[in-house]
Amino acid sequence: MATCHSYFQIETFNYEAMVNNTIAFHFVPGFKGENFTKRLRCMEESPIIMDLIKEVMLEDDLIKLGMVLHVYVDTFSHQGFNGMVSKVNAIKNCEAYNIKSLGLFDKTLKILKQLSQNNYEIYFDKIMPAYGHAQALDYPDLPYLEWAYEYDYSDEFNGLYKKIVIDNKDRYQRAFRGVEKLLKNYLLYHPHYRDSAIQFDSIEPLMKSLIYEGHDALRIKNWQNLLIEQRLLDRKDKDLLTYEDDRWLKDAFANYDRKVFENRVVENVRLADNFECSKWYGFYTAAKWYKKRFLEICNKYQLFLPI
Template sequence: MQIDGHHTLTYVIARYAGYPHSQADKLAYCAQYVDEATNPNPVKFSNGAMFNRISSAHKMLDYRNTQQLANHLAWIPFHFLPGNQNLPAGEVPHGSFIQRLICKPDSTVARDMLKMVVQHKEQEYGLHLLGIAMHVYADTFAHQGFAGVSHAVNRVEDLTSPEHDLLDRVMTTVASWGLSNTLPLGHGGALSFPDQPYATWHYTNGLGEDIERNNEEDFIRASNAMFQALLCYRDGDLTMNLGAQPSLTQEQQILLRKAFTEIRDEDGDVRHQQWLLRLSQGFFGFEPVELEFHTSGSKSWKEIARGKPNYGYDNQVTYEFTPEFLDSDWKHFHDALKTYRLELIRDVLPKYGICVA
C-alpha cells in the first residue's frame, strides 16, 4: 500500500474500531512512517548523548536494494512478511527456502506477529508498535505473492490492466520487463499496481502461474482484518482470535469501497489528499477531522523530538538534548521499530524454520 492506505485508511479503520482521534492519529502516523524511516544513522546530541535507530525502508533506487543483507533487514520484516505458504509453525512448504519467504495475506506468521505485538500493549511504545504492525499486516494483502528479496520468483510477465490504454500498456510492459529482469525485488516488476485500491490486473508470476488480482476486494479484506485485529488489541486478547470479533458494518464497507473506487489516480500522494478531504467533510461516518501527516518541518515528530540541527566543524550534525526527547513520539516509534524487528526475527520467524539476518 501507499500513503492513502497506510495513513488515512489506517486512521479510518481505527476510528471504526472505537479508538479516539488521538490514538487513531498516532496509529496512522506510525503505519505510514514505516515507509519514511530510511535513515539508519545514529542521532548525536551536543551534550554527548546518542540515540541509535534503524531504517524500515529504502527508496526504490537506493543502492541498498541490491544488497541481500539490507533486504533481510528492511523489506522482509516490514513490507513482505514471509507467509510460509500459509502453513502453521513446524510444517515445511514444498520447494526451496524462497517458498517460505513469499508473502501471504493474513498468514499464520502474520497472526503470530500480531500476538507478539499485543504483548507490549502496556509499554510506552505499545501503540507505536501496533501502528507498525498495521503497516505490515495490511501489506500481507497488498504484497501477496511477492518476496522481500531479489529473486526470480518475483518476476512479472504479461502485466495487463483494463484501466490502461494501448500506450500505457506498452510503457508498462517495458518498465515491468526491465525491473523484473534487472532487480526482481518485491513487487517491483508489478510496478505500483498492488498499491492502487481501484485496480484490477493480471500477470504471470515467476513460477509460471497466471494471477488475477482485484485490489478492491483485497483492500476490503485487509480493512476488515485490520479492524478485527485492532478490536483484539483494544480488548487485550493475547490470542488474537480475529474470528471472535465482529466485521465492519455493511455501511462502513460501502463507504470504504466508494473511496477505493472513486479516488482513481496512480499517484498515491494525490489519492492521499483526496482521502484527507473526505475526512474533513465527515465522509466516513464520524465527525469531520483535519488529519495531517508531516515527515519534516516544525510539525513533524522528528523535529518536535530533536529540534533543528546544529552544523559544527566539518559539517558534523548535532542536536540539543532535552528531557522531553525521552518521551517523544519519534523516539517511541524507533523504540518500537527496533523491538518489532528483533522479536520478529529472533522469536517469530524461527518457529517456521525461517532464518533471516
C-alpha cells in the same frame, strides 16, 4: 533504525537490508513452497504476522500497534512476492486494467510498450530489478486496481508461466475488515483508548472510500471529506487531516533540517527536550522490538534468516 528503503539505491542491495527492512516490514514470509526463496513469499495472514498481532494486542502501545497493522495489511497487498532479489519476483506481461494516474516512469514504460512489446520486455527486465514487487510497479499498492501478470510456477524455475488476475478491491476489503476486527479486540484489552464522544457504527462508508477509483490527489480529498462528514474529524483538525512525513522528526530533534536528515547517516543531531517522550523515539523503540521478535518468530517456524 530503517524500516524501508528504495529499490533503486545500490547500497540497499545487500542481504542485511533485505532481511531487516524489506522482508521484515513489507514481505512477511508465508512458509509455503519447495525451496527457500518460495518459502519467503509473502502470504496473507501468515503465521509470523498473526503471532506478532497476538503479542501487540497485549501491549499498551499505539505506535507498536500501528506498525504491526501496517505489516499485516501488506501481507494482503504484497502476497506472492518476497523481499529479496529473487527469481520469484521475476514476472512478465504485467498490465493494469483500470489505473487512474501514471507517474513519469510509468508513462515512459507505457509508451515503450506501445511501440514494441518485445523490446519492452527486454528493456524492462534490464532496468527493473526482481526485488519485492518492483516489476509490478506500484500496482499492488493501489486499492481500486484490477491487474494481471505472469509468473513462473515451476519449482525449479523452468520457464512454466501462468497468468494471474488480481482484484485489489477484494484484497483490500478483506484486509480492512481484518483491521476492523483487530481494532475492536484491541479496545477490549485497552478500553481507555475508546472515545465515547464518537458514535460510529458502520465501516461501510470507509470501505467505499478505500476502493474509490481516482488519482492520488482525488483519493486523498475524498478521504478528508469523508472523515469530516462522518464526524470522526473536524475541519479544524488540520494536523490530522494533512499528512507530513517528517512531523515526528521535527518534534524529536532540535536542529532538524529536512535536507540533512534525508541522508542515510545523520551526525551531530541535537535532541529536543522531550525526546524520550517523542513519537519518533516511540517509533524507534517499536522498530527495534519488531525486528527482534520477527527473527525470533521466524526461527520458531524453522525459517532461519542469519544476519
